[in-house]
Amino acid sequence: xxxxxxxxxxxxxxxxxxxxxxxxxxxxxxxxxxxxxxxxxxxxxxxxxxxxxxxxxxxxxxxxxxxxxxxxxxxxxxxxxxxxxxxxxxxxxxxxxxxxxxxxxxxxxxxxxxxxxxxxxxxxxxxxxxxxxxxxxxxxxxxxxxxxxxxxxxxxxxxxxxxxxxxxxxxxxxxxxxxxxxxxxxxxxxxx
Amino acid sequence: xxxxxxxxxxxxxxxxxxxxxxxxxxxxxxxxxxxxxxxxxxxxxxxxxxxxxxxxxxxxxxxxxxxxxxxxxxxxxxxxxxxxxxxxxxxxxxxxxxxxxxxxxxxxxxxxxxxxxxxxxxxxxxxxxxxxxxxxxxxxxxxxxxxxxxxxxxxxxxxxxxxxxxxxxxxxxxxxxxxxxxxxxxxxxxxxxxxxxxxxxxxxxxxxxxxxxxxxxxxxxxxx
Numbered sequence: 001x002x003x004x005x006x007x008x009x010x011x012x013x014x015x016x017x018x019x020x021x022x023x024x025x026x027x028x029x030x031x032x033x034x035x036x037x038x039x040x041x042x043x044x045x046x047x048x049x050x051x052x053x054x055x056x057x058x059x060x061x062x063x064x065x066x067x068x069x070x071x072x073x074x075x076x077x078x079x080x081x082x083x084x085x086x087x088x089x090x091x092x093x094x095x096x097x098x099x100x101x102x103x104x105x106x107x108x109x110x111x112x113x114x115x116x117x118x119x120x121x122x123x124x125x126x127x128x129x130x131x132x133x134x135x136x137x138x139x140x141x142x143x144x145x146x147x148x149x150x151x152x153x154x155x156x157x158x159x160x161x162x163x164x165x166x167x168x169x170x171x172x173x174x175x176x177x178x179x180x181x182x183x184x185x186x187x188x189x190x191x192x
Numbered sequence: 193x194x195x196x197x198x199x200x201x202x203x204x205x206x207x208x209x210x211x212x213x214x215x216x217x218x219x220x221x222x223x224x225x226x227x228x229x230x231x232x233x234x235x236x237x238x239x240x241x242x243x244x245x246x247x248x249x250x251x252x253x254x255x256x257x258x259x260x261x262x263x264x265x266x267x268x269x270x271x272x273x274x275x276x277x278x279x280x281x282x283x284x285x286x287x288x289x290x291x292x293x294x295x296x297x298x299x300x301x302x303x304x305x306x307x308x309x310x311x312x313x314x315x316x317x318x319x320x321x322x323x324x325x326x327x328x329x330x331x332x333x334x335x336x337x338x339x340x341x342x343x344x345x346x347x348x349x350x351x352x353x354x355x356x357x358x359x360x361x362x363x364x365x366x367x368x369x370x371x372x373x374x375x376x377x378x379x380x381x382x383x384x385x386x387x388x389x390x391x392x393x394x395x396x397x398x399x400x401x402x403x404x405x406x407x408x409x410x411x412x413x414x415x416x
Contacts, residue, residue, distance in 0.1 A: 048204050058410040075413040088275065142316050
């Protein structure tokens with residue numbers, strides 16, 4: 001099992017950094033390889049919405065920067081993890097930038113699944129999407145939107161499973177570790 | 193003194209559907225005496241002078257409209273970055289003036305509900321920034337507008353034009369978007385299968401025109 005963690009914190013962040021360590025420990029404990037991409041340290045230009053990755057250089061973004069490495073890492077991973085401050089119920093701008101550079105990894109063509117339109121897959125590797133969000137203070141409303149976003153991403157990425165976990169500063173470290181370990185175990189279960 | 197509306201265009205495409213919908217709204221409000229400004233989020237986060245203008249217009253606006261395409265089920269990255277920065281600006285102001293924010297979110301899928309998360313994100317931004325939420329129009333089938341002027345595209349999407357007209361009236365009256373506007377935007381003009389068929393046909397034609405039809409499903413990152 002290969003996993004990739006996209007770390008979407010902009011600066012050193014005790015909560016996210018600890019969660020990243022817990023994720024790495026959990027996947028290693030399950031026998032998985034772990035690759036962590038600290039997005040703040042990478043040079044990733046935002047998606048220009050130019051359709052070049054579909055109609056000029058199919059499957060690859062026209063920007064030659066670290067965003068291509070992100071796209072490759074997403075394809076190679078059985079488990080994709082977005083680690084992010086919960087931002088208005090969504091992902092941080094760093095995660096969004098990286099996620100959108102994954103657009104080349106889907107097909108420009110559409111299909112309908114259960115009566116709903118989705119892009120077709122470009123790659124047929126089964127994968128699981130996990131998103132771990134951080135809130136300084138618990139906010140059920142934004143956590144619910146976050147969960148909806150992860151569900152929608154799971155549908156549009158054809159993930160075998162898509163699950164979110166929101167951690168807060170008030171949650172004891174041991175409990176955070178435990179919840180992350182359980183999340184990783186469920187991801188492995190979904191793949192098997 | 194005339195009332196001010198700022199349209200923040202979220203899509204990185206300067207002449208895309210997001211810009212077209214924002215223009216329709218601001219033109220109609222200008223005709224009603226509003227002072228209107230339109231800025232692209234991606235330009236603002238890349239350029240200091242443009243950011244300064246965005247910040248100033250944002251703080252001065254009576255109404256802010258976010259008009260954007262859906263990117264990976266939520267807001268585009270540079271719009272998200274702009275909202276992160278604007279939320280920090282709003283957090284430092286001593287007292288929030290009365291402002292309203294509405295959103296227009298459209299996507300290439302025919303189902304309007306695929307925009308719901310993005311609308312919620314705009315709503316939660318408004319909450320965090322201390323701005324009154326006026327509502328969000330969620331529109332599927334953005335490809336039917338395809339950046340065209342709504343005066344022309346309105347014939348293809350009369351429901352959308354109707355929703356925007358209702359939104360203009362609500363903004364001018366200082367009220368929330370009425371349920372009729374939200375419902376009109378959500379109307380599905382074509383069956384899913386037909387829209388998907390047409391979208392695929394259009395994509396295949398474009399690929400053939402550009403000489404990449406045989407490579408359309410290329411897999412440069414295939415696992416070794």
